[in-house]
Amino acid sequence: MAQQEVQQELFVDQYTLGLVGPDQEWAGTVADGGTIETYTPPACWGPMITPKFRGGHEVTRPIRVENAEVGDAVALTIREVEVTSLATSTGSMTEREEAFGDDPFVDHRCPECGTEWPETVVEGTGEDAIRCAECGANASSFGFEYGFTVAFDDDHTVGVTMDEDAAHELAEDAHEVMDVPENSRQHPIVLYEPSEMPGTLGRLRPFIGNVGTTPPVEMPDSHNAGDFGQYLIGADHDWGLESEEDLGQRTDGHMDVSEVRAGATLICPVKIDGAGVYVGDLHANQGDGELSLHTTDVSGTVRMDVEVIEGLELDGPILLPNAEDLPYISEPYSDDELETGRDLAADHGVDLVEEMGPIQVIGSGATINDATQNAFDRAGDLLGMSEGEVRARCTFTGGVQVGRLPGVVQLDVLAPMAVLEERGIAHLVRDQYDL
Structure with a gap:
């Protein structure tokens, strides 16, 4: 490059x-x-x-x-x-085993003529619309186990799932409805016109x-x-x-x-x-x-x-979410909480660590447990802490959230700002949470 x-x-x-x-x-x-x-x-x-x-x-x-x-990091x-699409389709998937080798997402082949990663054309709508340009066979490796089509309001605040007739109408104008960019090379999923679960209202947050x-x-x-x-x-x-x-x-x-x-x-x-x-x-x-x-x-x-x-050498990402997206236990301390904490620490002769900042360490693995262990390892490397300390801090001032099953998590922790300063990201945490 x-x-x-x-x-x-x-x-x-x-x-x-x-x-x-x-x-x-x-x-x-x-x-x-x-x-x-x-x-x-x-x-x-x-x-x-x-x-x-x-x-x-x-x-x-x-x-x-x-x-x-x-060996550096990039903050985005x-x-x-x-969102520019007017509608989309989604749901749970099924696989057409004859249309791929080891992996339905990767090594595609036409189930009839055997062409690898075949060029395809669209004929009509529905789950058999994606056809091999060489032989005309249904060449797609996926269908819906349970699927639905959803249309959005103009401001993209809510969506409503479609019935059979409405899903078909959207499918006939699939590229425009989904606003597929000019340089894109995909077939839009609205073509499949799934219509289960009609009339369901959902909130949107892109x-x-x-x-x-x-x-x-x-x-x-x-x-x-x-x-x-x-x-x-x-x-x-x-x-x-x-x-x-x-x-x-x-x-x-x-x-x-x-x-x-x-x-x-x-x-x-x-x-x-x-x-x-x-x-x-x-x-x-x-x-x-x-x-x-x-x-x-x-x-x-x-x-x-x-x-x-x-x-800042990292193995995986660190997320600083919006303050409103933080779990209650991981939110930055308020002035009242700090004042109460100072008084309590003084009563017991303890020096209060006042400057703490929330971070989320992303972990991934084969299972949720593997992903959490991966996040423990990454957090330990980032913060210079033993796994025991990471676990303790995440139990007392954090936790773990599920990003995706089977194996992506967000490990929440309130970390000492002095440590984040050493790692070069304290300014990002301060800016994110007005600390």
Whole structure:
């Protein structure tokens, strides 16, 4: 990937075919302290039903960040997330085993003529609409076990699920309804016109499901996490990995943590020079855990500021969510609480540690327990603490939340600001929470 002119503001509307890695073409170079704006297509469902994709998402080409070197970190302060789709379809998936090899998200093949990653055309609507351009067979590897189509209000505050007739009407205008960007190469999932659960009202709060930095090895974008990445271990395709240790090169961009939304700051590891920031997988809403494994995929724009944190070597992301998204036990202390704490500490002859800041350490793994252990390890490395101390602090001033089943978590903790100062992120925590 060649060097490019540094831009203070960089707009990106070019995408990969489902891969992240050091060999992907740069989208451009943004200044350290600059701003990135992206226009992203829907994922996961669109890429999932489009056989030419090598991964389950359609994310932006990687963005080089000025001054970012291996062993640094990049802070992404998310200013805006705006949904541009008018509707989407989602639900629980089924797999068409004849249409893939080891992995239905990765190694696609036409079930009749055997063409790998076949070009496809759309014929009509419904789950058999995606046809192999060579032989005309239904070439998609996914369908719905239970699916629904949802239309949004103009302000994207709520959505209502459609009946059969309304879902079909939206399917006939699928590209426009989903606002699929011009440079996107996916088929829109609204084509499938699922219509179960009609008339259900849902609240919307958009967030970014897959955002972060480029891993030093190429992998499917949807598998850049410790849970989805398990399917790469021992896989007999071009992106198969030999061991869990190889999967340790991931950067956990695919988090599906609903708190990664406008107002939050995400601190990401730099594992290739230039960082390779990428953005994708916008969702209109999601409950904790993403229990269907999928949610409301949408097109939209993201605007975020970028800052390099020199010498902050991380294994995975750190999230500074909006203050309103923090658990009660992890909120910064109020003036009244501090005053009461000072009096109590004085009564017992103890020096009160007054300056504490909330952080969330992202962990991922094959299961929720594995992901939590991964978060313990990462928090211990970040804060210079034993696992026992991490567990104790997270029990007394934090906890663990489920980002995605089976294995992405947010480990909440109130950390001593003196430690965060040493690690170079205290200013970000102070700014985020007005400390």
